[in-house]
Each structure stands twice: as C-alpha cells, then as structure tokens.
Amino acid sequence: MRFEGTGSYIADKDLMVAVNAAIALERPLLVKGEPGTGKTELAIQVAEALGLDLIQWHVKSTTRAQQGLYEYDAVSRLRDSQLGDDRFNDINNYIRRGKLWEAFAAEKKTVLLIDEIDKADIEFPNDLLQELDKMEFHVYETGETVKARQRPIVIITSNNEKELPDAFLRRCFFHYIRFPQPDTLARIVEVHYPGIKQRLVSEALKQFYEIREVPGLKKKPSTSEALDWIRLLVADDVAPEDLRGDAKNALPKLHGALLKNEQDVHLFERLAFMARRQG
Known part of the structure; x- marks a missing residue:
C-alpha cells in the first residue's frame, strides 16, 4: 500500500x-x-x-x-x-x-x-x-x-x-x-485548468511571487488564492501584457482574490503612491 x-x-x-x-x-x-x-x-x-x-x-x-x-x-x-x-x-x-x-x-x-x-x-x-x-x-x-x-x-x-x-x-x-516553487505551481495550475494559456500563467505567476515577496505583507497569498486569481484572469480575458510586471508599482488586477485584509491593500496603495512620486 x-x-x-x-x-x-x-x-x-x-x-x-x-x-x-x-x-x-x-x-x-x-x-x-x-x-x-x-x-x-x-x-x-x-x-x-x-x-x-x-x-x-x-x-x-x-x-x-x-x-x-x-x-x-x-x-x-x-x-x-x-x-x-x-x-x-x-x-x-x-x-x-x-x-x-x-x-x-x-x-x-x-x-x-x-x-x-x-x-x-x-x-x-x-x-x-x-x-x-x-x-x-x-x-x-x-x-x-x-x-x-x-x-x-x-x-x-x-x-x-x-x-x-x-x-x-x-x-x-x-x-x-513547503510553498511550491514556480514550476511546481505552474503544474498545479495546469492540472486545475488544462490547456490554459501559458503566457498568461507565466506572467501571472511572476507577479504572484513578486506579491508574496513584498516586505510588510501581513498575509501572503496561498496556492488556492493563486488558482482563484488565475481563474478570474482567464474569465475576464486579461491579456498577459496587461498584467503589471512589478507588484510594487500598483495594486494587481482583481486584487481581491489575493489580498485578504485592508492592511495589505493599504500597503500596496502606499507603494503605488511612492512609486508615482519617484517616477
């Protein structure tokens, strides 16, 4: 057995x-x-x-x-x-x-x-x-x-x-x-959503891991939240190039699937404001 x-x-x-x-x-x-x-x-x-x-x-x-x-x-x-x-x-x-x-x-x-x-x-x-x-x-x-x-x-x-x-x-x-590595998480996504657009998955996972690494984040998004987020991106037909590559510049699209408390939302809003000022 x-x-x-x-x-x-x-x-x-x-x-x-x-x-x-x-x-x-x-x-x-x-x-x-x-x-x-x-x-x-x-x-x-x-x-x-x-x-x-x-x-x-x-x-x-x-x-x-x-x-x-x-x-x-x-x-x-x-x-x-x-x-x-x-x-x-x-x-x-x-x-x-x-x-x-x-x-x-x-x-x-x-x-x-x-x-x-x-x-x-x-x-x-x-x-x-x-x-x-x-x-x-x-x-x-x-x-x-x-x-x-x-x-x-x-x-x-x-x-x-x-x-x-x-x-x-x-x-x-x-x-x-342990939290899955990007290649493992990509395989998990493929299991749940067979035939999903690989460019979208690649860009989405890139941003997802950038979000997890943002200093001061109270609750890091989990595997299940990544799956929900990618499902929403597919449902809304979001193009890979429309996803922001740098999670520190602005709130991610459909961020409610990833950020689950107001402290983290405010953190991203402050980061976005600081990035605009520096820009």
Whole structure:
C-alpha cells in the first residue's frame, strides 16, 4: 500500500515519502504548512489513490477530544425516563459515535483526517494520545472497550497556530509542506485548468511571487488564492501584457482574490503612491 500521488494532486517526492513512511510505521502523519498548500486535500487524495473510505473530523475551537470518541446524551435519557419511553432501558440509544469510533469500527482500513488540530484547546492533542497510540478506548457507560478492526491511516493537519505538545509530536511522523516553487505551481495550475494559456500563467505567476515577496505583507497569498486569481484572469480575458510586471508599482488586477485584509491593500496603495512620486 503505497501513495504515489494522483492525476489531480501534485505531490513532490518528499511528501510521498512522508505518507508512505507513516503508513509503514502505522503512526499518524502530522502535516504542517501555510494555509492553502493542500494539507486537507492530501488526505482526500490519499484515500482516493489507495481506494479507501475517508472519515473527516474537522476540529473547531470548541471541539473536545471526547467528541471524537463518543458522546453520551444523559439529558435525553433523563427526559425519556420521565416520559416512560422504552428507549430508556437501552443505554446504547443515547451514545453517539464519534469519528474515531467510526474509523475503529470500519471493517475495511480507512483514512482518518483530523483537520486543523491546532484550532482546539492546547490539551486536545494530549487527550488523544492513548487512543491514537493503542487504537482503542473504553466506553465507561457500557463498560465495553472499542478496538480498531483495521488500523486507519491517520492524517493530522495543523496551521501552526499553536505549539503542539512534545508527547504528541513523538507519536507522529512529521512533514512540512513547503510553498511550491514556480514550476511546481505552474503544474498545479495546469492540472486545475488544462490547456490554459501559458503566457498568461507565466506572467501571472511572476507577479504572484513578486506579491508574496513584498516586505510588510501581513498575509501572503496561498496556492488556492493563486488558482482563484488565475481563474478570474482567464474569465475576464486579461491579456498577459496587461498584467503589471512589478507588484510594487500598483495594486494587481482583481486584487481581491489575493489580498485578504485592508492592511495589505493599504500597503500596496502606499507603494503605488511612492512609486508615482519617484517616477
């Protein structure tokens, strides 16, 4: 069982090595990188390439580790007991399986995505240490122990918003997805928009990387934003020669696809003003 990329996902050699190493070691693969570099999409493509079902657990700031195992609805059971509902007699009616339980109970191997783990509380990763390590957990309400029938391939993503605990990191295989080089990003564009005008792509990517290098930029545009921007340029039939070659001289065309906060827009406006004065 080896991952070698897919036709719709450009994976470099180091990323494929990381995925296959995590599979061989049977350890979670922790993937970090700038937002928009394809971390979440990686899990989707690994599942597709290996012919496995994908179970996705999208973590929020309010997510608790226990929710990934199961949740016991004591309030509903109390209400049913007061109403004389027969469901009250079976506690299993009030236990809702979480994403880890789904992955553990699956008869076939699955890919389990734990997406943006750094959004949750700092203790969240530690609360999953034993479950991800031993691939089992105890259900206190019923007294049963849930063990994984097939060890899932676990892919965990992080945007590096919080430092993850050392004990958790020791149990993972780590890979950082670097921002793609221009030739790699050009291949990604070609995959998404086959047959696109190469002159337009070349000029657009030149300006895109110049924008990313502007000093003081609060949020650098990501891969997904580059794809959106190029799509808009094609839709508006913008000619390559109409794109400004120097990102410091003016706001780029359709800049709303690239600059996502007012500070960066003001930065480009100031640069444009200074460039006009010097001119």
